[in-house]
Amino acid sequence: MTAPRVEIDLDKIRYNTQHLVHRLDLHDISVTAVTKAVCGCPDIAKAMLEGGAIGLADTHVENVDRMRAADIQHPICLIRTPMLSQADCIPPICDASYNTELDVIHALGQSALRANKVHGVILMVELGDQREGILPDDLSAFALKVMEIPGISLNGIGANFACLSGIAPEQQAITRLSDLASAIEEQSGLPLKIVSGGNSANLPLIFSGAHSGRINNLRLGEAILLGVDPVSEIPIEGLFTDAFNIVAEVIESRFTARRCEAPAIAPVSQHNQIVCIHDHTRRAIVAIGRQDTDIEGLSLPSRLTLIGATSDHLIVGTPYAPLAVGSEISFQPNYSALMRVMAAPNVEKVTRDRRHAGRGKSAENAHPNQERRAFIDAQAL
Ligand SMILES: *Cc1c(COP(=O)(O)O)cnc(C)c1O
Numbered sequence: 001m002t003a004p005r006v007e008i009d010l011d012k013i014r015y016n017t018q019h020l021v022h023r024l025d026l027h028d029i030s031v032t033a034v035t036k037a038v039c040g041c042p043d044i045a046k047a048m049l050e051g052g053a054i055g056l057a058d059t060h061v062e063n064v065d066r067m068r069a070a071d072i073q074h075p076i077c078l079i080r081t082p083m084l085s086q087a088d089c090i091p092p093i094c095d096a097s098y099n100t101e102l103d104v105i106h107a108l109g110q111s112a113l114r115a116n117k118v119h120g121v122i123l124m125v126e127l128g129d130q131r132e133g134i135l136p137d138d139l140s141a142f143a144l145k146v147m148e149i150p151g152i153s154l155n156g157i158g159a160n161f162a163c164l165s166g167i168a169p170e171q172q173a174i175t176r177l178s179d180l181a182s183a184i185e186e187q188s189g190l191p192l193k194i195v196s197g198g199n200s201a202n203l204p205l206i207f208s209g210a211h212s213g214r215i216n217n218l219r220l221g222e223a224i225l226l227g228v229d230p231v232s233e234i235p236i237e238g239l240f241t242d243a244f245n246i247v248a249e250v251i252e253s254r255f256t257a258r259r260c261e262a263p264a265i266a267p268v269s270q271h272n273q274i275v276c277i278h279d280h281t282r283r284a285i286v287a288i289g290r291q292d293t294d295i296e297g298l299s300l301p302s303r304l305t306l307i308g309a310t311s312d313h314l315i316v317g318t319p320y321a322p323l324a325v326g327s328e329i330s331f332q333p334n335y336s337a338l339m340r341v342m343a344a345p346n347v348e349k350v351t352r353d354r355r356h357a358g359r360g361k362s363a364e365n366a367h368p369n370q371e372r373r374a375f376i377d378a379q380a381l
Contacts, residue, residue, distance in 0.1 A: 003249040003328060004288045005348040006341055010047040011355055012243035016224045017051025019238050020203075027212045030054045032077065034199070034221030037339040039063050042070030043351045048224060049074055055095075057219050061086055064093050079219060081124070081132055087111055096120030096155055100132050102145060109151035120155040121146055122194055125180060127173045131164040136180060143184045156194025157181055158219075162201035168231045169202055171210050178213030200230050207236075222335050230335065246298065246331045246341055248288035248314070250323045256281050283307060284323040286314040292344045297337030301329065 021031045032055050033048035035041065040063025045056050055075035058064050064076050078097035082090050087107035090097055092115045099105050099121050112119035123143060126133025134142050139157070146154045159177050161169040174197060181195045197206075197215035200223035206212055222230045227239030235241045289295070289312035300306055305317040316329075323329070333341060341347050 001247075001350065002348050003247055004292060004341075004346075005247050005350050007245040007247060007330075008041075008044065008349060008351045009240070009243045010043060010351050010353040012240035013044055013224060014047040014051040014355065016227055016239045016243065017048045017053055020220060020223060021052035023207065023238075024218065027206060028216055029197070029206070029212060030217045032057045032196070032217055032219045033224055034058070034079065034219050035063060035067070036060065036079075037221050037225060037335060038342045040066040041342065041349065042067050042072060043353070044225075045070075045072055047353075051224075053220075054217075061089055061093070068093050077120075077122070082108065091115050091117050091119040091151075094119075096122060098122050098124050098132075098158060099146075100124050100134050102142070105146055105149055105152060109149045112151035117151075118153050119151060120153050122155050122196060123157045125157055125159050125177065127159045127161070127176055128167065128169070129159075129161050129163055129165045131160060133159065136176065139180055140184050140187050144188060147188060147190070154190075154192070156192045156196065156217075157184065158194070158196030158217075159198055161198045162231050163199070166231065169198055169205055171205070174202075174205070174210065174213050174215060177215065181214045200224075203236060204229055204232075225338065226333075226335060233334065242332060244333055244338055246288070246293060246333055246337070246347075247328050248286045248331070250284050250325055250327050250329065251287045252285040253318070253323050253325050254283060256283055282318045282322050284316050284318050286316060286329055287312070288314050288347075292347050293333065293341040294336040297334040297340075298331040299334075300331060304329070 017031065017033060024031055031053045033053035034057045035045050036059045038044045040058050045067050048056065055077060056067065057077040057079040059080035064078065067076060075095040078090055078094045081100050082097050082104055084104050084107055087104060088111045091108060091112035096119065097108065105121055108119050123139065123146065124133045125136055125139050127136065143154060146152060157180060159173065161173065177195060177197060181192050185191055194217050195214045196217040196219060198218060200220050202218055203223055222228065223236055225243060227241035228235050289310055291311045295309040295314060300316065303320045307315040307317050309315065
């Protein structure tokens with residue numbers, strides 16, 4: 001197999017989706033699975049749908065194209081406010097999109113009419129993340145205008161939390177979103193199908209028994225893919241945290257005989273965590289770098305220390321045992337490392353799917369929430 005590569009366990013992704021779908025179903029909340037971090041990888045999207053997600057969501061039209069080309073027929077929603085310049089190509093492939101600008105919604109309506117479709121719109125309301133959103137006080141009037149636009153159907157409202165601000169949502173925000181939904185319905189006399197309460201950062205609040213109010217949908221990416229809460233990075237009970245492994249190959253392995261003083265860090269290398277190496281420390285170079293992933297987002301095997309990285313080299317200290325040239329090392333990515341590596345063209349993506357292969361132990365029988373662990377390939381020791 002080629003290196004570097006990402007090994008993707010589809011059984012674990014399917015299991016994580018299923019687990020979240022079941023738990024949220026108890027609160028009458030459906031799951032829309034978010035595929036942006038994996039560039040709309042069709043195999044992963046299919047595993048999420050098999051796990052019970054009602055539909056998919058992505059931020060990039062190109063990713064949606066990739067999923068449609070792989071014959072995925074389920075509803076797909078664009079969750080980044082569409083670019084005006086792309087309005088034409090969205091209604092033909094997306095059932096709905098999240099919006100905050102009237103000009104864009106008008107353009108989407110025109111495009112939908114030309115495609116002989118009705119395009120669904122979910123209005124994003126700003127409730128504290130300070131990223132996208134219509135201000136709460138303007139929402140009802142905005143919604144009434146959207147309802148008048150030909151080719152458009154107002155499907156609902158949504159909010160987003162913790163992405164820009166890093167602040168988890170609180171009960172107050174959920175209640176506010178619910179009240180806004182009710183106010184729009186009262187003024188328009190029409191029911192809203194979707195009240196989408198947020199992303200993976202909402203899960204701790206919902207699972208702690210908070211009132212979910214009118215919320216009937218969440219858009220989940222990180223919790224499904226990595227099994228963690230994005231705000232704390234703490235594993236969510238019952239989920240696999242090791243569905244993804246990045247594997248890279250050792251290309252140099254040496255003793256550093258001389259003491260190496262840590263150089264004064266120039267601005268360009270501020271991110272290279274240069275550490276002072278003691279006499280006779282072994283180090284190895286691994287063929288992966290900043291162009292491939294977010295190096296600081298990798299968890300290293302415990303026997304290795306991070307010395308630094310450049311665009312295409314990762315240098316690790318190997319104090320316990322040398323790493324053989326040609327051996328492979330596995331790393332577990334956090335969200336930032338995952339999204340970068342999935343977008344890197346020179347990193348191969350390898351999926352494992354025991355359910356569809358019909359052999360081997362299924363992930364359902366394995367134990368989720370094993371300690372986040374990275375391992376050194378046996379031959380590397
Ligand atoms: C990325 C994104 C999500 C998914 O966030 P996760 O933290 O990965 O669950 C949901 N909604 C919007 C609008 C997003 O941009």
